[in-house]
Amino acid sequence: MQLVHEPVSGGDATDKGGDRRVLATDVDLADSLLSQTRGLMFRRSLLDGSALTFRFDSAAVRDVHMLFVFFPIDAVWVVDGVVERVERLRPWLSFARAECDLLVELPAGTADGVEDGDRVVLES
Structure with missing residues (x-):
């Protein structure tokens, strides 16, 4: 499974196909209550090319601490x-929330260039 970013141009949902890029090729799906609760806690790093994803049945406000x-x-x-x-969230101190049905956690800097309105999808 890989995580792909597809930017849109000018906010009109027209895909700039040449700018499509893979954000992560090593995607870990937090699919149990335990893995979702633990998230990235107590890990020492998240390797480049990897992501932790949380898929939900419906969109709702989700927190990241x-x-x-x-x-x-x-x-x-x-x-x-x-x-x-x-x-971008800092160690120990940050907290953020927004609505989602897919939440993605990536190494800092990986989402540079990803903007509201762009597409981010999981592909098999």
Whole structure:
């Protein structure tokens, strides 16, 4: 599974196909209550090319906290494949929330260039 970013031009949902890029090729799906609760807590790093994703049945407001996370991350909240929010979170101190049905956590800097309205999708 890989995570792909598809930017839109001028906010009109027209895909700039040449700008499509893979954000992560090593995608870990937090699919159990335990893995969702633990998230990235107590890990020492998140390797380049990797992502932790949380898929939900429906869109709702979801929180990300950085308590016991020792490194910065980029968090991306997505609804129906469309980016709702992108945030760089600092270790230990950050907290953010937004609506999503897919929440993605990436190494800091990976989501540079990902903007609200862009598409981010998981592909098999």
